[in-house]
Amino acid sequence: MRLSTLSIGDExxxxxxxxxxxxxxxxxxxDAGSRVLRHLTVGDDEESIVLALRELASTSEAVxxxxxxxxxxxxxxxxxxxxxxxxxxxxxSEALAHLSSFAARISGGLHPANRRQAxxxxxxSLIPNPLGTACGFTLExxxxxxxxxxxxPAEMKRMLEDTVLPALAGREKGGGVRVTLKIFGISEAAAAxxxxxxxxxxxxxxxxxxxxxxxxxxxxxxxAEHAGRLTAAAVAVRERLGAYxxxxxxxxxxxxxxxxxxxxxxxxxxxxxxTGGMIAARxxxxxxxxxxxxxxxxxxxxxxKTRLLQVPAELIEAKGAVSxxxxxxxxxxxxxxAGSDLxxxxxxxxxxxxGTPDKPxxxxxxxxxxxxxxxxxxxxxxGDRSEVRSITCFTxxxxxxxxxxxxxxxxxxx
Amino acid sequence: MRLSTLSIGDExxxxxxxxxxxxxxxxxxxDAGSRVLRHLTVGDDEESIVLALRELASTSEAVxxxxxxxxxxxxxxxxxxxxxxxxxxxxxSEALAHLSSFAARISGGLHPANRRQAxxxxxxSLIPNPLGTACGFTLExxxxxxxxxxxxPAEMKRMLEDTVLPALAGREKGGGVRVTLKIFGISEAAAAxxxxxxxxxxxxxxxxxxxxxxxxxxxxxxxAEHAGRLTAAAVAVRERLGAYxxxxxxxxxxxxxxxxxxxxxxxxxxxxxxTGGMIAARxxxxxxxxxxxxxxxxxxxxxxKTRLLQVPAELIEAKGAVSxxxxxxxxxxxxxxAGSDLxxxxxxxxxxxxGTPDKPxxxxxxxxxxxxxxxxxxxxxxGDRSEVRSITCFTxxxxxxxxxxxxxxxxxxx
Numbered sequence: 001m002r003l004s005t006l007s008i009g010d011e012x013x014x015x016x017x018x019x020x021x022x023x024x025x026x027x028x029x030x031d032a033g034s035r036v037l038r039h040l041t042v043g044d045d046e047e048s049i050v051l052a053l054r055e056l057a058s059t060s061e062a063v064x065x066x067x068x069x070x071x072x073x074x075x076x077x078x079x080x081x082x083x084x085x086x087x088x089x090x091x092x093s094e095a096l097a098h099l100s101s102f103a104a105r106i107s108g109g110l111h112p113a114n115r116r117q118a119x120x121x122x123x124x125s126l127i128p129n130p131l132g133t134a135c136g137f138t139l140e141x142x143x144x145x146x147x148x149x150x151x152x153p154a155e156m157k158r159m160l161e162d163t164v165l166p167a168l169a170g171r172e173k174g175g176g177v178r179v180t181l182k183i184f185g186i187s188e189a190a191a192a193x194x195x196x197x198x199x200x201x202x203x204x205x206x207x208x209x210x211x212x213x214x215x216x217x218x219x220x221x222x223x224a225e226h227a228g229r230l231t232a233a234a235v236a237v238r239e240r241l242g243a244y245x246x247x248x249x250x251x252x253x254x255x256x257x258x259x260x261x262x263x264x265x266x267x268x269x270x271x272x273x274x275t276g277g278m279i280a281a282r283x284x285x286x287x288x289x290x291x292x293x294x295x296x297x298x299x300x301x302x303x304x305k306t307r308l309l310q311v312p313a314e315l316i317e318a319k320g321a322v323s324x325x326x327x328x329x330x331x332x333x334x335x336x337x338a339g340s341d342l343x344x345x346x347x348x349x350x351x352x353x354x355g356t357p358d359k360p361x362x363x364x365x366x367x368x369x370x371x372x373x374x375x376x377x378x379x380x381x382x383g384d385r386s387e388v389r390s391i392t393c394f395t396x397x398x399x400x401x402x403x404x405x406x407x408x409x410x411x412x413x414x
Numbered sequence: 415m416r417l418s419t420l421s422i423g424d425e426x427x428x429x430x431x432x433x434x435x436x437x438x439x440x441x442x443x444x445d446a447g448s449r450v451l452r453h454l455t456v457g458d459d460e461e462s463i464v465l466a467l468r469e470l471a472s473t474s475e476a477v478x479x480x481x482x483x484x485x486x487x488x489x490x491x492x493x494x495x496x497x498x499x500x501x502x503x504x505x506x507s508e509a510l511a512h513l514s515s516f517a518a519r520i521s522g523g524l525h526p527a528n529r530r531q532a533x534x535x536x537x538x539s540l541i542p543n544p545l546g547t548a549c550g551f552t553l554e555x556x557x558x559x560x561x562x563x564x565x566x567p568a569e570m571k572r573m574l575e576d577t578v579l580p581a582l583a584g585r586e587k588g589g590g591v592r593v594t595l596k597i598f599g600i601s602e603a604a605a606a607x608x609x610x611x612x613x614x615x616x617x618x619x620x621x622x623x624x625x626x627x628x629x630x631x632x633x634x635x636x637x638a639e640h641a642g643r644l645t646a647a648a649v650a651v652r653e654r655l656g657a658y659x660x661x662x663x664x665x666x667x668x669x670x671x672x673x674x675x676x677x678x679x680x681x682x683x684x685x686x687x688x689t690g691g692m693i694a695a696r697x698x699x700x701x702x703x704x705x706x707x708x709x710x711x712x713x714x715x716x717x718x719k720t721r722l723l724q725v726p727a728e729l730i731e732a733k734g735a736v737s738x739x740x741x742x743x744x745x746x747x748x749x750x751x752a753g754s755d756l757x758x759x760x761x762x763x764x765x766x767x768x769g770t771p772d773k774p775x776x777x778x779x780x781x782x783x784x785x786x787x788x789x790x791x792x793x794x795x796x797g798d799r800s801e802v803r804s805i806t807c808f809t810x811x812x813x814x815x816x817x818x819x820x821x822x823x824x825x826x827x828x
Binding site for chain 1: 428430431434437439440442449450451453455456466488525566592594606607624625631633686688689692698703704707708709751767800
């Protein structure tokens with residue numbers, strides 16, 4: 001099916017708001033077996049919207065439109081739809097009933113301005129919005145089916161799932177499938193070199209790279225009829241990239257690590273200096289993390305390192321707070337204090353200040369202590385404060401993942 | 415000037431990559447005094463790119479194109495530009511020199527595939543790319559100036575600043591200005607009600623709302639010739655929204671709080687349960703935070719609350735870990751342990767499990783201790799685990815901000 005999307009809003013064309021709606025719709029349309037052929041964005045200008053609707057309707061079988069359905073004067077989508085389709089606006093009793101029942105549920109009731117949202121083109125059918133006041137609708141124009149949804153992401157997503165995708169499903173033949181493999185610890189160029197010749201010439205499977213710092217996503221996609229080839233391609237990619245692949249599809253580094261911890265039965269404590277709580281925040285983002293995560297110490301001051309983790313003040317004095325020795329002492333101290341199976345510590349120089357010729361900005365030490373001892377890893381990361389912190393955090397999570405994977409491998413071999 | 419943007423890439427139309435380039439360009443174009451009139455996205459398909467270029471060239475005076483300039487076979491933008499403009503591809507010696515000098519700087523040298531990137535339309539002029547191999551170029555088509563930039567954000571941004579914006583500046587008359595006011599703690603509807611009639615009828619200043627959960631951004635924009643009206647409008651909005659406005663333009667909650675702490679001379683300790691380090695991570699994201707931030711404790715287990723913060727085990731037993739009393743004890747304990755001026759604690763139920771009829775998911779207590787005592791605030795936040803954690807974190811930062819503002823106000827009145 002020839003499908004297009006149209007986003008409406010000055011905030012998009014002034015660079016004030018990222019168009020996450022267009023991306024979400026494109027992904028869900030692809031999952032549903034179709035593909036967005038072109039996407040267009042225009043501002044809050046009635047003439048531009050009318051033109052865009054006519055243009056897209058003349059080249060598409062369906063158009064999904066978002067934005068401009070709110071109660072304020074700059075919401076012009078409904079008026080433009082009415083003009084484009086030559087269908088007058090009238091008060092929709094169905095829409096008014098929705099607005100009234102919605103008003104009854106929220107404190108303060110409905111603002112008079114919201115009444116404007118019940119004016120729909122005569123020829124339109126309402127698309128219910130269970131989460132907000134904006135009324136969606138659908139309309140036919142030059143043989144093309146137009147779907148109008150609000151720009152508020154939560155409302156748009158719900159209406160897309162409840163109404164739009166099911167309506168499109170009936171029209172769709174075939175479909176697309178994809179596998180996303182998420183990798184870390186290898187550059188895009190190095191990964192590409194490893195994958196050279198991995199897909200046979202003329203394969204129906206497409207391979208795309210998406211850099212989402214600090215991870216890289218490899219996307220394999222093809223038509224559903226070739227799903228077997230997709231599976232084979234994913235196996236081939238897995239063989240070449242091994243443990244660089246940390247997650248697949250909806251999995252994330254955090255969710256994978258959470259599963260590994262749960263099945264390992266091991267507990268964890270953290271001691272963070274330059275990441276300042278970022279690692280703990282990611283770990284505790286996972287439901288059920290209390291099964292293995294005991295505590296974290298954000299030891300920014302040297303006194304905190306000494307008092308909370310028993311890092312000797314003389315050691316900090318002698319080697320510096322950012323040193324292999326202090327990283328080790330932090331991990332061992334955190335493990336002892338918390339009584340955990342594992343403890344991970346991080347100390348580093350995130351910048352912009354604090355770098356020295358010996359230890360420039362980006363110098364980071366990660367230490368992992370367990371019952372066998374403690375291993376320290378040193379890094380020299382590029383980037384600014386925010387990038388150094390992000391990649392340090394991701395590297396720490398990956399270190400834990402690889403540690404648990406190795407234990408798992410060892411126990412499977414027993 | 416009639417200016418459009420075109421993004422090229424299957425990953426955008428399959429929903430795998432957010433189009434942050436289009437948003438960035440739109441923002442910079444606006445800052446430079448123009449405005450993107452329409453934005454179009456098409457996939458990696460030569461025919462579609464040719465059509466899109468012709469279409470945009472016929473309605474625009476300038477088009478900024480991103481993506482499809484890489485070395486791989488799915489990079490088709492240059493070939494499409496050559497067809498659209500009827501200008502044959504030829505090996506550009508200038509581009510080849512760039513590629514060779516770039517190769518000399520990176521380990522491993524240039525891949526043979528990169529040679530393809532030196533093929534440019536005869537009529538094109540090179541746009542230098544100091545950060546990567548992709549060669550940008552500019553070309554005239556039906557009287558419209560086309561700029562071709564790579565899709566890699568860092569490279570695109572640099573080339574936009576160095577070459578494209580200066581080239582457009584010569585053509586631009588007038589310009590746009592804007593002020594962004596960031597608010598928190600008030601709903602969009604309530605803010606809109608407060609601002610009713612704030613801008614006089616017929617004002618050249620536009621007012622737009624951007625919801626960026628959990629904050630709301632109010633954007634005031636107008637043509638540069640009315641800059642005085644913009645300033646007046648911002649003053650009027652500030653009067654009506656007062657302390658709900660936490661930041662302006664490039665400022666963030668984090669940067670504002672950092673400045674307030676630095677000028678207050680007060681030190682801070684944190685004790686986090688349900689936010690698990692998120693607050694500490696935001697505080698430590700600011701350069702120079704070590705001037706006031708001493709330490710944070712992520713006390714996920716009850717034992718950690720008792721050992722690190724001296725919260726009596728009997729109190730946790732009697733009142734529950736998520737309670738007003740435990741929040742208070744955590745803040746007082748954290749302040750005493752760290753020896754800080756201020757200590758903030760948070761305990762809550764982020765979900766999905768752990769809720770009870772008495773204390774449903776979203777129940778959160780924040781406590782702030784200082785030398786005068788400790789004040790506890792209780793909340794009932796909507797949303798899932800991630801939303802509850804985000805809004806809790808933001809509320810905690812805002813609580814600190816308002817506390818320091820009040821102190822500042824008190825000391826200014828002295």
